[in-house]
Amino acid sequence: MFCVRQELTNLKAANAALMKKKVAAEAAAKEAEARVSKVLEDADVDRTKLNKVVEELKTARATEAEARARQAEEVRDGLTTSLNQLTTDHDYMRDHGIAHIVATILYAPENATVVNELKERVQQAGFKAGYSECLSHVNPFYKSIFTDERSGFHGVDTEALYAAAVDAYNNLSISSIEDIDKCLEAEDYVDRLRLLFN
Template sequence: MTNLKAEIEKLKKEKTEAEVARDEARSHREMSEQREEKTKSELESAKKDLQLERVEKAETSRRLAETEEKLENSETARVTAESLVEPLKNDMLWMRHHGVINVANSILNSIYLDRIVTNLMVTARNDGYTHGYAECTQHVTNALRVYWDNSRSATRGADTGAAHAAAKAEYNNLCLPVMGLITAVLQSDDLVAQLRDILPDEADASDEYLE
């Protein structure tokens, strides 16, 4: 009987120990599973972080490429603008120091203009002489009550009034050939280059306007 009780106690103890071992094993397994889940979660998070980093790196590279392209285009645009501005600047300086002078000289020194102005001056002088001579003749006739012989007048028999009127009309309707050329040039896109071709450069040949 004593041995039986001892055996029962032994069995109870072994059962208790087995249950404790079972619980410990279960606890270890659960902890292991938790660690495994945690490790898997960390791996997934690391994968996501890595993927995100790759995406961000790709986006950074894309933005960097766009920035470099914009800078390159900006530099190209600057160089292009400078290449366009410099000729325009030179053209403006030429017009200021040469072009306007050349246009004015071409008009003022025109032989055609000289002829018309000379004709206008001569006819005006002749007509003035005619009227003056007639007026003097009238004054002498009235004062002395004698007929004044005007046959010696340089303009006797000439219609100086009509000649002067014709000269004035010709002057008022003056159309210089050079003005036609200049008007056509002003309507072109490369007017400075064409002005240089048709107008003599009478300004200083040292091109001081470029300094």
């Protein structure tokens, strides 16, 4: 149970960290959407003003104004593209990315090996403790003293083996997590995660 509880705690912590990143990504998407809306509004206002100038002046200033309108439209298109990319990235992380990260942790060979070792050591320590507890209850009723010599763990320090397994689990390093961390540190982390998981 300790192992499962510890693993659950670790997964909850990883999930909480991912949720924070998700919230940050959503906030960034909302902020970008607000900026796009403002830029679109400004671009529409600029376009109206520039059309009046073109009609009134019909000069070189009209050409310059058209260039500015094109530039504002390009900025708007760029921001719209950025917003669409943020939305796509957010959807990927929500629908696939987080699940891939959790599965990577759960099904990592390093994790499975350490968890199996920990389970085996827990069973051994529990068996030996139960055997000793049974002897402590039985011996008062008999004149001869029963010992654990017949136990498969006679002379084995199962508690030390269990403590070593817990220590190994707590110091577990999963190589695939390092790859995920490298992806998450990059600006285009979603694209890198897609490549990593595909």
